[in-house]
Amino acid sequence: MRNMRLAKREVTETEALRQILEDCDVVRLGLTDEDGMFIVPVNFGYELSEENGARKLRLYIHSAKEGRKAEAFVRHPVAALEMDCGHEVITGEYTCSYSYAYRSIMGTGRVREVTAQEEKIHGLTLLMKHTDPEASVNFLPEMLERVGVYCIDVLEFTGKKREKKK
Numbered sequence: 001m002r003n004m005r006l007a008k009r010e011v012t013e014t015e016a017l018r019q020i021l022e023d024c025d026v027v028r029l030g031l032t033d034e035d036g037m038f039i040v041p042v043n044f045g046y047e048l049s050e051e052n053g054a055r056k057l058r059l060y061i062h063s064a065k066e067g068r069k070a071e072a073f074v075r076h077p078v079a080a081l082e083m084d085c086g087h088e089v090i091t092g093e094y095t096c097s098y099s100y101a102y103r104s105i106m107g108t109g110r111v112r113e114v115t116a117q118e119e120k121i122h123g124l125t126l127l128m129k130h131t132d133p134e135a136s137v138n139f140l141p142e143m144l145e146r147v148g149v150y151c152i153d154v155l156e157f158t159g160k161k162r163e164k165k166k
Contacts, residue, residue, distance in 0.1 A: 009162055014050050017048065027061075031069065031073070032076045033076065035068075045127030045128070058154065060123030060152075061150050077110055079110075084102050090164050101164040104160050107154050107155070108154070119149075123151060
C-alpha cells in the first residue's frame with residue numbers, strides 16, 4: 001500500500017488494530033461486476049495474528065449464495081475493504097476548522113467461498129462471537145447447507161486514527 005500522507009495517524013500496533021476490529025460492527029466491501037463497481041456493508045468475524053513480524057488478517061462473512069455480491073465474488077474475487085468506528089465531531093472556531101475523530105482499517109483482500117463444513121462452522125462462529133459474544137452458537141445442518149460463507153484473506157491493510165484533542 002502507499003505510504004500514509006499523515007504518518008502520525010497510522011495505527012501500527014497489533015493490539016490497537018485488534019481493538020478497531022472489535023469496535024467495528026460492519027466492513028464495507030468494494031466489489032466489481034459487469035455493471036461496474038459497488039459497495040456492500042456486511043457483518044464479519046475475524047482472525048488477526050502475527051508471526052515473525054508479519055500480520056495476517058482474515059475476515060469471514062455470510063451471504064446468500066446467489067445475487068450480485070455472490071456473483072462478484074466468483075467473477076472478480078478481489079475486494080477493497082473499509083471499516084470505521086469511534087466517530088466524533090471535532091468542533092472548530094470557523095467552518096473549515098471542523099474535523100472528525102475516527103479509527104479505521106482499509107485494505108484489499110482475496111475472496112473465496114468456504115465449502116468445507118468445518119471451516120464454515122469456524123467462520124460463522126467467529127462472526128457470531130464478534131456480533132453477539134453472549135449468544136449461544138448452534139448450527140442446524142440444513143442452515144449450514146443453505147448459507148454462503150466467504151473468507152477474505154486480506155492481502156494488505158492499514159489502520160488509521162484521528163483523535164479528538166482533550
